[in-house]
Amino acid sequence: MDTFRKRLIHLHHCRGIGWRSIKNLLTYDPNLTRIYQSSFTDLQPHLPISTSQLKNLMKDLHSSNIQSMLNKYSDYNIHIVTKFDDEYPNMLKQIYDPPWVIYAKGDIRLLSDQKCLSVVGARYPSSYGLKSIERVILPLIQSGWTIISGLAKGIDSKAHELALLNKGKTIAVIAGGFQYIYPKENAKLANMLSEENLLLSEYPPFVRPERWQFPMRNRIISGLSFGTVIIEARESSGSLITADQALEQGREVFAIPGSIFAEHSIGTNKLIQQGAKLVMSSNDIEAEMISQI
Numbered sequence: 370m371d372t373f374r375k376r377l378i379h380l381h382h383c384r385g386i387g388w389r390s391i392k393n394l395l396t397y398d399p400n401l402t403r404i405y406q407s408s409f410t411d412l413q414p415h416l417p418i419s420t421s422q423l424k425n426l427m428k429d430l431h432s433s434n435i436q437s438m439l440n441k442y443s444d445y446n447i448h449i450v451t452k453f454d455d456e457y458p459n460m461l462k463q464i465y466d467p468p469w470v471i472y473a474k475g476d477i478r479l480l481s482d483q484k485c486l487s488v489v490g491a492r493y494p495s496s497y498g499l500k501s502i503e504r505v506i507l508p509l510i511q512s513g514w515t516i517i518s519g520l521a522k523g524i525d526s527k528a529h530e531l532a533l534l535n536k537g538k539t540i541a542v543i544a545g546g547f548q549y550i551y552p553k554e555n556a557k558l559a560n561m562l563s564e565e566n567l568l569l570s571e572y573p574p575f576v577r578p579e580r581w582q583f584p585m586r587n588r589i590i591s592g593l594s595f596g597t598v599i600i601e602a603r604e605s606s607g608s609l610i611t612a613d614q615a616l617e618q619g620r621e622v623f624a625i626p627g628s629i630f631a632e633h634s635i636g637t638n639k640l641i642q643q644g645a646k647l648v649m650s651s652n653d654i655e656a657e658m659i660s661q662i
Contacts, residue, residue: 373400373401373453374451374453374454375435375436375439376401376402376404377391377401377451377453377469377470378435378439378449378451378470379430379433379435380394380401380404380430381469381470381573382429382433382435382438382573383425383426383429383430383433384422384425384426384428384429385418385419385421385422385423385424385425385426385429386418386426387418388466388468388469389417390416390417390418390426391469392469393415393416393417394412394415394416396415397412397415404430405430405431409423409424409427412426412427438573442472442574445474445574446474446563447472447473447474447547447574448472448473448474448477449470449471449472449473450470450471450472450473450477450480451469451470451471452467452468452469452470456477456480456481457471457480458480458481458593459481460485460592460593460594460595461589461592461593463592463618464588464592464618465617465618466588467592468571468589470571471569471570471571471589472546472547472569472570472571472572472573472574473567473568473569474547474563474567474568474569475562475563475564475565475566475567475568476565476566476567477567479515479538479540479566479567480540480567482515482538484513484514484515484595484658485514485515485516485517485540485593485594485595486506486509486514486515486516486517486594486595486596486597486598486654486658487516487517487518487590487591487593487594487596487597487598487611487615488502488506488516488517488518488524488525488528488597488598488600489518489519489521489524489525489587489590489597489598489599489600489608489611490502490523490524490525490599490600490601490602490608491523491524491600491601491602491603491606491608491633492521492522492523492524492525493522493523494523494524494527494600494601494633495601495631495633497601497627497628497631497633498523498524498600498601498625498627498633499527501600501601501625502524502527502528502531502600503531504650504651505598505600505625505648505649505650505651505654506528506531506598506651507531507535507651508650508651509651509654509655510531510532510535510537510538511535511537512651512655513537513538514537514538515537515538515539515540516528516529516531516532516537516538516539516540517539517540517541517542517590517593517594518539518540518541518542518590519541519542519543519544519583519586519587519590519611520541520542520543520550520551520555520558520559520562520568521552521555522552522554522555524600524601524608525541526555526558529541529558529562529566530558532566533561533562533565533566538566539562539566539567540562540566540567540568540569540593541558541559541562541566541567541568541569542569542570542586542589542590542593543559543568543569543570543578543586544570544572544578544579544582544583544585544586545570545572545576545577545578545579545582546570546572546573546574546575546576546577546578547559547563547568547570547574548574548575549576549577549578551578569589571585571586571589583607584607584610587607587610587611587614588614588618590611590614591611591612591614591615591618591620592614592618592620594615594620595620595621595658596615596620596621596622596623596654596657596658597611597612597615597620597621597622597623598623598624598625598648598654599611599612599622599623599624599625599636599637599640599645600625600637601625601627601633601634601636601637602633602634602635602636602637602640603632603633603635603636604632604635604636604639605636606636608636609636609640612624612640612645621646621657621658622640622644622645622646623645623646623647623648623653623654623657624637624638624640624641624645624646624647624648625637625647625648625649626638626641626647626648626649
């Protein structure tokens, strides 16, 4: 393994490290060679973290056996892809804050797919939402689109399941590591995805999911795709965070309209008011997306 690559992965495993800290350290030490000889006072000006976090980082930097971890990951068929590897998804590389390292379990060839579409929505969808996903998303699956979602309850799970049932392709991006699938009831679905398609995370497998990681995860869902489809979202839905991320990344946002009387549709209807593309069939998405590929 390339020495720089191993050092980056090692750094990514250290406690107290985050996206911005890695960015700062790469500016300070582009080859990640000096950090191993740097003192506490050398590193402190470059890191936006507390004293205790820096102590943990330095302790892990000088004590963690990264090779042993890498061997264990290999035993469990966990692939590690850094931002500097050829396998890293080109679309994801274009966003403002692409993950420095991603962990993948399954068919990593899906990372190079060009026809990718994100699908997110309500955790407790109505019958209308479930019918909508079949009407709009199923034809796209059948025509070769890779469906990306977040393994959450409801629309996310339905999108993954629809792809599996129809021999399509799908990627699930999770918060936390592979050892802590959330929600727990989706552990079986996650296992199926890791065998037949792809499970993805920006966190090492042993990291427990935290509340703040879910909105961070959303930037990867939208970042992997040319566009994001929102299917049922309340006014304060987490799905709207994904829509915001997609807009910030310069990606398309699609929304399926709903009844003006339904709480599930307030968020999606407002997105349409704000400029999201109204979707009534798969043709509305395909016509827009094909022109960009």
